[in-house]
Amino acid sequence: MRTLAAMPPRDGHVKPSLTFVIGPPTMIDIITVSTHDAKKLAAELVRLLEAEEHTVRLLVGRQSQGAIEDAKTSRDAVLIIWSEDAPSQTYMREWLRQIEASRLIEIATAQGWPERKDRRAPVIDFSNWRGERGGRAWNTLSDRLKAVARGIEPPKPPARHAAVALGIVSAAIVGVAANVRDQISLAPEHAAASAPQEQTVQLEAPTDAVGGALYATEPGSVDDLTVLAPIRSLNTPQLHVAPIELTLVDLDPIPEVRDPTFIERIQTFNPLAREDEATEASGN
Numbered sequence: 475m476r477t478l479a480a481m482p483p484r485d486g487h488v489k490p491s492l493t494f495v496i497g498p499p500t501m502i503d504i505i506t507v508s509t510h511d512a513k514k515l516a517a518e519l520v521r522l523l524e525a526e527e528h529t530v531r532l533l534v535g536r537q538s539q540g541a542i543e544d545a546k547t548s549r550d551a552v553l554i555i556w557s558e559d560a561p562s563q564t565y566m567r568e569w570l571r572q573i574e575a576s577r578l579i580e581i582a583t584a585q586g587w588p589e590r591k592d593r594r595a596p597v598i599d600f601s602n603w604r605g606e607r608g609g610r611a612w613n614t615l616s617d618r619l620k621a622v623a624r625g626i627e628p629p630k631p632p633a634r635h636a637a638v639a640l641g642i643v644s645a646a647i648v649g650v651a652a653n654v655r656d657q658i659s660l661a662p663e664h665a666a667a668s669a670p671q672e673q674t675v676q677l678e679a680p681t682d683a684v685g686g687a688l689y690a691t692e693p694g695s696v697d698d699l700t701v702l703a704p705i706r707s708l709n710t711p712q713l714h715v716a717p718i719e720l721t722l723v724d725l726d727p728i729p730e731v732r733d734p735t736f737i738e739r740i741q742t743f744n745p746l747a748r749e750d751e752a753t754e755a756s757g758n
Contacts, residue, residue, distance in 0.1 A: 502623045503529045503550040507538055507569050512557035512583060518605050519553070522612075528619075539565035542572050551622045553579045556587035556597065576625045579618050581611075595621070 504523060508516040513534050520530045531550075533541060545552060552573045560566045567588055570578070580587065581598040595618055603611045 501527050504553055505531045505545055505550050506553045507533050508555035509557055509559045509563055510535055511559045512555045516555055522607055536565050549626050551577050551579055556582035558584040561586045
């Protein structure tokens with residue numbers, strides 16, 4: 475999005491476009507013209523229109539009048555926003571008067587827009603528009619853009635090479651369809667010839683009972699099982715697993731090891747105990 479005081483010359487400007495075999499292109503270049511009080515609305519419209527791959531130029535204010543002459547000879551759609559201040563501005567009226575009616579799109583956020591005798595479409599009411607895409611006002615604007623695009627870019631005749639290619643494809647489709655039809659017609663006969671014939675036994679209809687003739691189908695015999703593939707047993711050696719012997723280990727108890735207590739240490743220094751030990755040793 476660009477805000478321009480005046481539109482620059484467009485000599486040598488190349489418009490990006492898409493080529494369609496049938497139908498006009500829907501992407502066109504657009505010039506939006508507004509006063510400063512509608513600048514926010516114009517910027518929001520430019521953002522949404524560029525999201526739909528339109529090329530949009532934004533002109534705001536009195537200096538946009540200098541771009542009228544260049545816009546008259548271009549192939550752009552001109553979108554005029556009639557806000558509250560727009561009808562009283564001379565340059566907005568000049569845009570309305572000098573731009574061709576077939577390329578003109580008008581939206582309004584307030585009443586009081588100028589009249590024009592050769593107006594092609596009514597002014598679109600955008601007073602309740604809140605920036606959404608898909609509402610009534612936006613859909614009307616999209617339809618108007620498509621109508622202007624058809625007037626600016628009339629449908630082109632299909633290219634010669636496209637017609638030749640279409641003829642070749644049509645011939646190929648007809649040939650394939652004929653081949654498929656022949657295969658479908660031969661399929662029942664081939665299926666009937668390849669299907670196995672069932673042996674049936676026709677019984678005579680009884681003469682003393684009520685009912686019609688009975689047709690019984692002979693059941694299959696045991697010999698039919700010979701067509702099955704023979705079942706072979708697997709000759710594999712038997713696996714022998716050696717028994718696991720669990721041996722109980724008898725271990726001696728671990729003696730308790732601890733440091734002597736304080737009392738035990740004192741008893742080692744008892745002289746009476748030593749004399750008793752000496753007496754017992756001498757007596758022995």
